Amino acid sequence: MIASSPADVRTPIAAQQPLPTLRLVFLLLGGLSLLAGLNAALLLLDLPAPLTGARLSEMHGELMVFGFLGTVISLERAVAARRWWAYLAPATLGLGALSLLSVLPVAVGQTLIVLGLAVLNLTYVALWQRARADEVAIQALGAVLGLGAAMLLLGGVGFPQTMPWLVGFVALTIGGERVELARVGSPDPRLRQAATYLSVGVALSAGLALTLPQTGVRVFAVLTLALVGVLVTFDVARKTIRMTGLPRFSAACILTGYFWLALAATTWLWAGPLLEGPGYDLVTHSVFLGFALSMVMGHAPIIFPAVVRRPIPYHWSMWAAFILLQVSLFARLVLGDLREVPWTWQVGGALNVAAIVVFLLVTVTRAVKR
Numbered sequence: 001m002i003a004s005s006p007a008d009v010r011t012p013i014a015a016q017q018p019l020p021t022l023r024l025v026f027l028l029l030g031g032l033s034l035l036a037g038l039n040a041a042l043l044l045l046d047l048p049a050p051l052t053g054a055r056l057s058e059m060h061g062e063l064m065v066f067g068f069l070g071t072v073i074s075l076e077r078a079v080a081a082r083r084w085w086a087y088l089a090p091a092t093l094g095l096g097a098l099s100l101l102s103v104l105p106v107a108v109g110q111t112l113i114v115l116g117l118a119v120l121n122l123t124y125v126a127l128w129q130r131a132r133a134d135e136v137a138i139q140a141l142g143a144v145l146g147l148g149a150a151m152l153l154l155g156g157v158g159f160p161q162t163m164p165w166l167v168g169f170v171a172l173t174i175g176g177e178r179v180e181l182a183r184v185g186s187p188d189p190r191l192r193q194a195a196t197y198l199s200v201g202v203a204l205s206a207g208l209a210l211t212l213p214q215t216g217v218r219v220f221a222v223l224t225l226a227l228v229g230v231l232v233t234f235d236v237a238r239k240t241i242r243m244t245g246l247p248r249f250s251a252a253c254i255l256t257g258y259f260w261l262a263l264a265a266t267t268w269l270w271a272g273p274l275l276e277g278p279g280y281d282l283v284t285h286s287v288f289l290g291f292a293l294s295m296v297m298g299h300a301p302i303i304f305p306a307v308v309r310r311p312i313p314y315h316w317s318m319w320a321a322f323i324l325l326q327v328s329l330f331a332r333l334v335l336g337d338l339r340e341v342p343w344t345w346q347v348g349g350a351l352n353v354a355a356i357v358v359f360l361l362v363t364v365t366r367a368v369k370r
């Protein structure tokens, strides 16, 4: 998703790549999954929503993690890989997630998602052949976890049991990208090696969490915390936060993203496996909203132009979506889930939805106006 490097997306776009129109279609699939997931989120909060239906709320997790994040991640990786077949990943992930809402059996959509993630894994093989770098290995480990999670879900394992795999998928994909960008500010190879070894540990402990949940989830949490520590230590965001405009905005998103991932890991370390209730909501959304969505907001003005060849000039209104997301996450996760203050969970959740809608409106408006 968010990975970009001198070696891939920033190079002139090769002639054999599909036209941006096709990429826009894939991006639209991811956008539709996000909108359907937000609709489902309102239903899960017991709030009025534009569309209703039991299947919609049941598919919230799949729509968000695979339909939205998976499609966007694999689209960006396909652009970087410059292979036509790599675009099969965003196509099957987007279509697979949306078909979960159709009359087709759920297994059809889940199988398409497995296929999409298998293609994403092959895309990393192609990227590895081009550059045998730590960051590619870390992101590839993330994709292996994503594929594993999709196969577990297809095999009937529940979302809560699969959570370390899904968290690993997102954390290692984004973490690998930060390692890549850190080359600019911190040439020390030991930090990159430390991030790689920790990522291998994170991936292995996700497997352990499935068989020995009490131990596995805590080992996963310790290693994730250590990984966050290493990433923060050499992330360029610590320097660019002192700049102005887009660099400062992106840095604020990235540093707050790390905070939310660390909060999720700390909660797991303290409480062990959380399969339902406020603790489950806290861990899930610290990672997927606090970490992943903050990172998406911070990287969108950089990555979006590389994917669809349309600039998104920085504008102060980007801060509105970011601040609304952070304040609403604090209300929902800290006041609602941790402190159990009445109504803050529901109001915070509704404002989470509003923050993402504001982010989409600002991004699309800036792209159209440029």
Ligand code: HEM
Pocket: 038, 041, 042, 044, 045, 058, 060, 061, 062, 064, 065, 068, 069, 159, 160, 276, 277, 278, 280, 281, 284, 285, 288, 289, 292, 293, 349, 350, 352, 353, 356
């Ligand atoms: C934007 C506002 C959002 C709201 C209001 C929201 C709300 C919810 C609620 C109420 C649940 C049920 C929690 C429980 O069972 O205890 C849930 C589950 C979940 N959400 Fe969200 N969510 C949002 C965004 C996201 C995003 C962006 C992602 C991922 C990128 C995501 C991923 C998940 C996952 C994986 C689950 C677990 C699904 C399951 O156990 O079946 N959510 N969400």
